[in-house]
Amino acid sequence: MDIKDIIKPENKVYGKTPLLTDAVMHYCPGCTHGVVHKIIAEVIEEMGIQDKTIGISPVGCAVLAYNYIDIDWEQSAHGRAPALATATKRLNPEKYVFTYQGDGDLASIGCGEVMHACNRGENIVIIFINNAIYGMTGGQMAPTTLLGQVTATTPYGRRADLNGYPMKITEIVAQLEGTCYVTRQSAQNPAAVRKAKKAIRKAFENSMMNKGTSFVEIVSTCNSGWKLTPVKANKWMEENMFPFYQLGDIKDR
Amino acid sequence: MAVKGAIVVDIEKCKGCSVCIANCPTNTIALSNEVNGKGFNFAIMANPDNCTGCTNCATVCPDAVITVYRVKI
Ligand SMILES: Cc1ncc(C[n+]2csc(CCOP(=O)(O)OP(=O)(O)O)c2C)c(N)n1
Numbered sequence A: 001m002d003i004k005d006i007i008k009p010e011n012k013v014y015g016k017t018p019l020l021t022d023a024v025m026h027y028c029p030g031c032t033h034g035v036v037h038k039i040i041a042e043v044i045e046e047m048g049i050q051d052k053t054i055g056i057s058p059v060g061c062a063v064l065a066y067n068y069i070d071i072d073w074e075q076s077a078h079g080r081a082p083a084l085a086t087a088t089k090r091l092n093p094e095k096y097v098f099t100y101q102g103d104g105d106l107a108s109i110g111c112g113e114v115m116h117a118c119n120r121g122e123n124i125v126i127i128f129i130n131n132a133i134y135g136m137t138g139g140q141m142a143p144t145t146l147l148g149q150v151t152a153t154t155p156y157g158r159r160a161d162l163n164g165y166p167m168k169i170t171e172i173v174a175q176l177e178g179t180c181y182v183t184r185q186s187a188q189n190p191a192a193v194r195k196a197k198k199a200i201r202k203a204f205e206n207s208m209m210n211k212g213t214s215f216v217e218i219v220s221t222c223n224s225g226w227k228l229t230p231v232k233a234n235k236w237m238e239e240n241m242f243p244f245y246q247l248g249d250i251k252d253r
Numbered sequence B: 001m002a003v004k005g006a007i008v009v010d011i012e013k014c015k016g017c018s019v020c021i022a023n024c025p026t027n028t029i030a031l032s033n034e035v036n037g038k039g040f041n042f043a044i045m046a047n048p049d050n051c052t053g054c055t056n057c058a059t060v061c062p063d064a065v066i067t068v069y070r071v072k073i
């Protein structure tokens, strides 16, 4: 069969959601941020909530997320997305409100904000992109950097005696009474992407049921920061991140 | 029932990351020898006869530049 007979509108089975704008994403080739943007956009499209969703972008590589998903956005100071989300959701309870934050933004400078928003049980969604590094500023150590992991600021590998231990933020917020759904996902292959998408959809649905905060960690890559090719970075993540940051639901009530 | 697929890549937006290639179960995709306007070798259907239209490549593409078509034959 000729290719031209296959490539016809009626045979289309998958394409870019119109919720993603036509802007070319500034992310490095193969970056997990792009995949997660896409699945958030698809969830919003499938739920039909484009006019009812407000995203809060962080400081970090995803600061420009508002250029890519065609919804309303706010852009927060570093680590303060949960505070903006708190106000936004309390003032607009009919809106779906989510934050999108890296591990430098959420686990380091914004650690206090996220703990208290989760502890108050704000009816928001927190999407936590854990790439174990500060991507935007050149690959410095983050609270989530693994022991032994080489970064710009741990050139001989992270040492517990010098740098402390990697933090499992997701397990910590699961212990707080205010959270209703806490899960850790990834996005490196089709099955993982589909699971992560389901988790994000569930988190969005929860935010309208007065159940408290939904927290979705996506174990991610920063192949530029890790100095690997995108494909090798995904492999490194599977081999090194997954044993420590174990995938799956941690809390669901 | 047998199926046949095909993909269309928005080559000017493709960044040549190769994540699609790693996730294609039928070895359909490869990077081009030429580069696009940004200097990236872009994804092409190197073995178009292999494609089953499973959508794996498009599902993992970080830049959402792959459209997938499928027909039953
Ligand atoms: C108040 C303040 N302190 C520090 C910075 C510098 N800075 C910008 S992004 C960033 C870390 C981003 O890392 P992460 O949140 O992990 O996101 P990624 O870039 O990896 O996606 C830092 C420290 C800043 N912009 N503002």
Ligand code: SF4
Binding pocket: A030, B009, B013, B014, B015, B016, B017, B018, B019, B020, B021, B042, B043, B060, B061, B062, B063, B064, B065, B066
């Ligand atoms: S995954 Fe997307 S951006 Fe990466 S090489 Fe394939 S088509 Fe290009």
Ligand code: SF4
Binding pocket: B005, B006, B007, B023, B024, B025, B026, B027, B028, B029, B050, B051, B052, B053, B054, B055, B056, B057, B058, B068
């Ligand atoms: S649709 Fe499936 S078989 Fe076809 S190129 Fe993509 S991954 Fe390969």
